[in-house]
Amino acid sequence: MVRICVSDIGQWQGQQVNLCGWIERIRRLGQVNFFMLRDRTGRVQVVVKSDTLDHGRFTNESVIAVKGLVHAEERALGGFEVHAESVQLINRAEPLPLSINNPTIQASLDTQLNHRSVSLRHTRIQPIFRIQAALVHGFQRFLDGEGFTQVFSPKLVASGTEGGTELFSLPYFEQRAYLAQSPQFYKQMLVGAGYERVYEVGPVYRAERHDTARHLNEYISLDLEMGFIRDEHDIMDLQERLLHSMLASAAQESSPALQQLQVELPEVSKIPRIPLSEAADLLKRRFHYAGQHGDLDPKGERLLSQYAAEELQSDFLFVTDYPQAKRPMYTMPKAGGTTASFDLLFRGMEITTGGQRIHDGGQLQAALEQRGFDPQGFQHYLEAFRFGMPPHGGLAIGLERLTALLCGCRNIREAALFPRDRHRLTP
Amino acid sequence: MVRICVSDIGQWQGQQVNLCGWIERIRRLGQVNFFMLRDRTGRVQVVVKSDTLDHGRFTNESVIAVKGLVHAEERALGGFEVHAESVQLINRAEPLPLSINNPTIQASLDTQLNHRSVSLRHTRIQPIFRIQAALVHGFQRFLDGEGFTQVFSPKLVASGTEGGTELFSLPYFEQRAYLAQSPQFYKQMLVGAGYERVYEVGPVYRAERHDTARHLNEYISLDLEMGFIRDEHDIMDLQERLLHSMLASAAQESSPALQQLQVELPEVSKIPRIPLSEAADLLKRRFHYAGQHGDLDPKGERLLSQYAAEELQSDFLFVTDYPQAKRPMYTMPKAGGTTASFDLLFRGMEITTGGQRIHDGGQLQAALEQRGFDPQGFQHYLEAFRFGMPPHGGLAIGLERLTALLCGCRNIREAALFPRDRHRLTP
Numbered sequence A, B: 001m002v003r004i005c006v007s008d009i010g011q012w013q014g015q016q017v018n019l020c021g022w023i024e025r026i027r028r029l030g031q032v033n034f035f036m037l038r039d040r041t042g043r044v045q046v047v048v049k050s051d052t053l054d055h056g057r058f059t060n061e062s063v064i065a066v067k068g069l070v071h072a073e074e075r076a077l078g079g080f081e082v083h084a085e086s087v088q089l090i091n092r093a094e095p096l097p098l099s100i101n102n103p104t105i106q107a108s109l110d111t112q113l114n115h116r117s118v119s120l121r122h123t124r125i126q127p128i129f130r131i132q133a134a135l136v137h138g139f140q141r142f143l144d145g146e147g148f149t150q151v152f153s154p155k156l157v158a159s160g161t162e163g164g165t166e167l168f169s170l171p172y173f174e175q176r177a178y179l180a181q182s183p184q185f186y187k188q189m190l191v192g193a194g195y196e197r198v199y200e201v202g203p204v205y206r207a208e209r210h211d212t213a214r215h216l217n218e219y220i221s222l223d224l225e226m227g228f229i230r231d232e233h234d235i236m237d238l239q240e241r242l243l244h245s246m247l248a249s250a251a252q253e254s255s256p257a258l259q260q261l262q263v264e265l266p267e268v269s270k271i272p273r274i275p276l277s278e279a280a281d282l283l284k285r286r287f288h289y290a291g292q293h294g295d296l297d298p299k300g301e302r303l304l305s306q307y308a309a310e311e312l313q314s315d316f317l318f319v320t321d322y323p324q325a326k327r328p329m330y331t332m333p334k335a336g337g338t339t340a341s342f343d344l345l346f347r348g349m350e351i352t353t354g355g356q357r358i359h360d361g362g363q364l365q366a367a368l369e370q371r372g373f374d375p376q377g378f379q380h381y382l383e384a385f386r387f388g389m390p391p392h393g394g395l396a397i398g399l400e401r402l403t404a405l406l407c408g409c410r411n412i413r414e415a416a417l418f419p420r421d422r423h424r425l426t427p
Helices: A006-012 A109-114 A126-145 A184-195 A232-253 A255-260 A276-287 A298-311 A361-370 A375-383 A399-407 B006-012 B109-114 B126-145 B184-195 B232-253 B255-260 B276-287 B298-311 B361-370 B375-383 B399-407
Strands: A016-029 A032-039 A042-049 A063-072 A080-091 A169-172 A175-179 A197-205 A218-227 A273-275 A316-320 A341-346 A349-357 A392-398 B016-029 B032-039 B042-049 B063-072 B080-091 B169-172 B175-179 B197-205 B218-227 B273-275 B316-320 B341-346 B349-357 B392-398
Touching (some): A006 A016, A006 A042, A016 A042, A032 A080, A042 A063, A126 A197, A126 A218, A126 A399, A126 B184, A218 A399, A232 A255, A232 A341, A232 A392, A273 A276, A276 A298, A298 A341, A298 A349, A349 A399, A392 A399, B006 B016, B006 B042, B006 B080, B016 B042, B032 B063, B042 B063, B126 B197, B126 B218, B126 B255, B126 B399, B218 B399, B232 B316, B232 B349, B276 B316, B298 B341, B349 B399, B392 B399
Parallel strands (some): B042 B080
Antiparallel strands (some): A016 A032, A032 A042, A063 A080, A169 A175, A341 A349, B032 B042, B197 B218, B341 B349
16 A cells, blocks of 8 residues: 555545654553654644554654554544554654754754754754745746756866955865855856856855854855846846745745744845945934945844835845945946945845946956956956857855745754854764 | 847847847858857847948957847748848957867867867757756756755765765864765755655765766766655656656757757666676676676676667666675665665666665664774764664766766766866866
8 A cells, every 4th residue: 555645634534544754742541542643744643542552662753654544533633633553663763862842942053953853853943944945946947937057067166266255175186176155157157158047056165264143154055147138237137036936936835834934925026226325324324323334244234124124115125336345356347436236135134146247358357457366367267258258147145044034043054954164064 | 129039039020129149150241241140049140231340340259239120031040030230249259269160079078178168159069058957957846746855965074984985075174074975864864854855956076086988076966865665666666757757858948959969868668677696697698798796897887788778678777786795884785685776777877876775773883883984973874863764765866977878978078067077177
């Protein structure tokens, strides 16, 4: 007999089924036991006569296979329960290192992360990564529909810091390699190679020593780059539709997970855009906050998001026209020392950086030299600009940040299955 | 006026359009020039009156924007041509390092790879990665439909060689990290964590010094793992349907690319399964080839594929029941010293390794110790087996190998956008 999943149980009323899963909870009431059986699709109560069981062997989180009859039972979760004819113990669980069947999580984040294969079973944790997967699907499907090609660029690179961050470094046979801080150069080369529109979902690396609630040393970047744009507003326009589609995908594919976490998805239509200089004025005027010159610090991001929510009724805000000094050398300059660039703030935090890039090879080389880079170290990148490069731009979304902010996680580590930080390299 | 793409041009007959792209070829015929314009969707001939142009400025592979009228013209490629009213030079190309508008590629593979942003424009190269993207979509979509969750596991790991390969190693703050050779342990932990069915598309690393046409030091692994299987045949059954779906996706999404490369997609329905011991007998009997004891070497793989094609009318062949010594320690043992494992051969090469895994914690620890591993180094992995682990198994497909074999590439490097090998770390 084929195994059925808990979510399908209503179709089997009055019939015999096979279920498999974990025992989330055991209640013993004299002659009858109630097992709460959990599989990947949900939970159902299993009624087990005591005389069929050797009690001590069944423990919380043990894996079992149940054969039984499906009964309608309005008092049971989901409206059905299963009357077991047999229960087979497949894999017995030892006492757990943390409790996972309380409504709230009582272990510290460190304990949760140390015992990830247990903590991930909790109803407040498991859904996070179903929502994350749905967001990624939304990203991929939307861009597939827009004529983008999914690509895979190497994470082992020969050099080429884009500046602004520290790199992990390792010996690569007789050479020295670095872990890529972004697929930026490759995305651009692939636009020029004729794909025009490319995206990548993959890991990126930052060897920075920070130890904050908003940084990881390895994270998943949702990257895209597109050719033949007019300016950076084309990229922002695209991101509005992209976010709309990603959130629609989350709503459609992970609706039970969203309900479990009581997540309210934000509306995305037209996202307000404000140049950084105006944003700085606004911070001073409204919040008496001076912040960082020519950039936004975390507090500035929070206050601006507060302003957007209160005054513009938007969970999102584009901050545009960053000064050249605060942007990578490949950023397209604009008049007045600013650039064709933007950050996207969401609920108090930057989740996207993007903009138009320089597409003229001579201009790019000059920009490199002006920053003190040796063009020799960038020859493969620069070459792509000598043989026909369209105007182009793109963006990168930090997947864990977006997930964390949507799901209401206070620490970005909660939105990574196995986070890597300053001190954590396991599990 | 909005830019239109070449593939849509038939809808604009008699109307004025804006096109953007690269000049693939220039023919000058006195008063008239013909530009072959290429964009991401195709090619169209643009007729340009000479007096509107400063000839010398337009070069092959320069990026242009054309405004013009669409005319039906049966002698032209695709049945249409565009009579230009204006041609704007957006980005001028220098003389190319290799020719890309001959029907065949005349540069060496090294030259192609050194100038990847140029060589990728060739009609024999560009399609490879469109087909690759379609295969990945097929993988993702099929598994989404089967209740799998897409996951992202870290590529920086603390230890845990699975054995059998060398690892890249690097300093990670005060610790030592390794680049993951596979997401194997994480996939299994996530099955146990209640997701039951997970897949990952991501890079994996092998620090091996080989320098062959079938190995890369960084490649993309299409990984999946599923719980509550009966045995390894459940995984092989799944792979049959998965491959069918991936090839259907390639046929549907990358049909022009398949035509350009004249790729004939193989049929996948039921794939023959042959135990390794029988395969060894067959190699001796039919091909007088002794090969490697208890394993298949490249020549053995080729001969067995030849047998499958000739006798079983199949481009695919599962070789099953490998001996324990040739499989990782987590492989489920079977009677007679064999294992619940398989390789999938496709057109002469192994493209998948898979099987059932040990799910009993005690058995797994014994298997570790028997191989001489210190269980201390595997404590996080082993922990996942102490708190309820279902029977499970999975597989990994090498994306570049599958792509190369489908597309008829002779070297796996042709199926990686920016391959990493013993000597190559750029571009």
